[in-house]
Amino acid sequence: MEFDYVIVGGGSGGATLASRLSEDPGVTVCLIEAGGDGRGILVRAPAATVAMLPGRPPINNYAYKTVPQPGLGGRSGYQPRGRGLGGSSAINAMLYVRGHRDDYDDWARAGCEGWSFDEVLPYFKRAEGNERGESALHGAGGPLQVSEQQSPRPITEDFIRAAAECGIPRNDDFNGAEQEGAGLYQVTQFHGGTKNGERCSAAAAYLHPVMHARPNLTVLTGAQALRVVLDGKRATGVEVRRGGSTEVIRAHREVALCGGAFNSPQLLMLSGIGDPAELGRHGIAVRHALPGVGQNLQDHTDFILAYTSKDIDLFGIGVKAGLKLTKAIFEWRKSGKGLVATPFAEGGAFIKSSPELRRPDLQLHFVIAITDDHARKLHMGFGFSCHVCVLRPKGRGDVRLNDANPLSVPRIDPRFLSDAEDMALLLQGVKKMREILRAPALEKYRHREVYTSDAHTDEELTQHIRSRADTIYHPVGTCKMGVDAMAVVDPKLRVHGIENLRVVDASVMPTLIGGNTNAPTIMIAERAADWMRGPITFDRAVLDARAPATSPAPSALLEAAVGAALSPAPAAARSGM
Structure with missing residues (x-):
């Protein structure tokens, strides 16, 4: 098990990087992923995604929790993270958002x-296969399919x-000039x-079309990375546990970690x-010794x-909602449209808390369902909701270890709302969001x-924020x-x-x-691939015959139940499309 490049993590960064590096047939690439395919x-x-997000049971989801957060009234926050090829792009709301150009500047x-905006824009465009076509700010030929929504609900237009x-x-166009x-x-x-x-996850865009077609690309699923193997101050491979045994996968050129902000x-x-103190x-x-590892969360x-x-x-819970969803499943199987195609967060807004600001500092996500505690609390009937978040929080947290066991979860402390300015801005955003929803x-x-019908004062709204605020997964x-x-x-991502x-x-x-952070993460991997591979030699070095490992068959009853309802897959069910 020796390769030129060994990549740990098959999410948005790892799937993109593995695909781009393996375009050169003269190098060998191994992608290691703890989850499935x-x-x-x-x-x-x-x-x-409503079945995967809650993490009960954990399906394609690490379902992490934070340590108790004083800013959230002592509650532990919930941190869903994708587990499997595609990573969090396999369980997210699919929103294509780059951020503001000033962020990169x-x-x-x-x-x-x-890393200025003008320097990263070509990599956004390289990744993007936008339905709207090529333009100064958008790409049309990339593997990541970016589309208009199939069937946005009328209520979303009324939200706008x-x-x-x-x-x-x-x-x-939130990724346009303004x-x-x-x-x-x-x-x-x-x-x-x-x-x-x-859904076009990073894996569906970059990996699935090529992972069985390129002899120089090996994808190992169900493989847990335990540590990076070092020879002095040089990375030489990764120790992996797979199928009950431990082995070292060697890297002749580089090891790339793509596990995300926690892993x-x-x-x-x-x-x-x-x-050194944490270790x-x-x-x-x-x-x-590298004191910044895990800091700056x-x-x-x-x-x-x-x-x-x-x-x-709308999307609801109950008998009537169930009948509508059954009809929607048949519609999606036939045409790819309807309620099953929804990202839930269909509409949104970027707003400024003050007109003097150069860029928006608040973001809204308008959802065609009642979202409560990451879909872990369900409400009978129908409804809608809206999120607001502070775009550039001043508070900083960290990621540490709970112990030295590689199979243990990381210790996550975002320190939500630990900064008074973050709390004041979020309160301002809640009041503006409420104004819109009452329009x-x-x-x-x-x-x-x-929940909030009786909240009228800033103090009452602040109490609600402390009681129910949490991450929106970035x-x-x-x-x-x-x-x-x-x-x-x-700046070239070398440790x-x-x-x-x-x-x-x-x-x-x-x-x-x-x-949202998915599109920027893919851009980062596109950028890294250029630095890592250099000129493509096209000197083919064919690896010994080996079949990529397959993921274990899903065991959760929920996976089986929903799969039975939605299968056969749309690709098999749609003719002439």
Whole structure:
């Protein structure tokens, strides 16, 4: 088991990187993924994220929890993270958002040479296969399918009208010249063909089409990375547990960690790379002192307002809702359209808390269902809800170890709302969101405000925020890129002080971008691939015959139940599309 490149983690960063590196037939690439192959029906059917997100049982989801958060009234937050090829892009809402151009210019100004918006834009465009076609800001030929929503609900258009009634202009492209405004999100979803309406995860875009066709690419699923193997200050491979046995997979050129903001710093620390004090607490020998590992955790703190509704053209719970969903499953199997194709968060807005700001500092996600505690609390009947989050929080948390066992979960402490300015801005955002939801355009949909109908003062709303705020799934920063003393990787994503080791995922972001993080993570991997591979030689080095490992058959009853309802897969069911 020797390769030129060994990649740990098959999520948005790892799937992209493995695909791009293996385009050169003269190199060999091994991708290691702890979960399954990311092809299941729950992944392909967009609305089925509601079955995976809660983590009860954990399906394609690590379902992490944070330590108790004083800013959340002592509650432990919930941190769903994708497990399987595609990573969190296999369980997310599929929203295609890049952030604001100034976010990347900030990185460059802070010492991350090569990361200004003008420098990263070509990599966004390289990845993007946008249904709208090629333009100065968009790509049309990339593997990541970016599409209009198949069947947005009428209420979402009325949400956009409600925002306009509150002074927020319409914006039909959040990744265009201006980010501010309200509109429909574009989604990472197949458009046209036999996969129309299916989720386009990073694995579906980059890996699945090539993983069995390229003899120089080996994908190992069900393989848990235990540590990076070091020879002095040089990475030489990865120790992996697979099928009950432990083995070392050697890397002749480089090892790349793509486990995300929680798992990448954890693996570095388990390998003896990190803060000596943290490593010493767990009896791990220090191989390289790097105090920034696990520090600088940032995430979008989010709060939800919800309403019950008498409108049944929404996603709901109950007999009537079940009958509608059954019809919707047949519609999706036939055409890829309808309720099963929804990203749930169909509409949204980027708004400024003050008109003097250069860029929006708040984001809204309008959802065609009542979302409560990450879909872990269900409400009978129909309804809608809206999220608001602070885009560039000042609070910082960290990721540490619970112990030296590689199979243990990481210790996650985001320190949500530990900064008073974050709390004040979130409160301001909640009040603006409530103004929009109470606007005339949504009057016909509103029935009863859930939880907050009796909250009128800032103090009462603050109490609700402390009681129910949590993540909206955008953790970054724990292996931050930079040149300062707390940076973990340099601007080419090489781990400081260690040869042949890079980190290629959202953990390298020095600051959180103003938006969803999936598209930026794919961009980061596209950028890294160019640095790692250099010119493609086309000197084919065919590996010995070997079949990529397959993931274990899904065992959860929920997977089987939903799979039975949705199967056969849309690709097999749709003819002539």
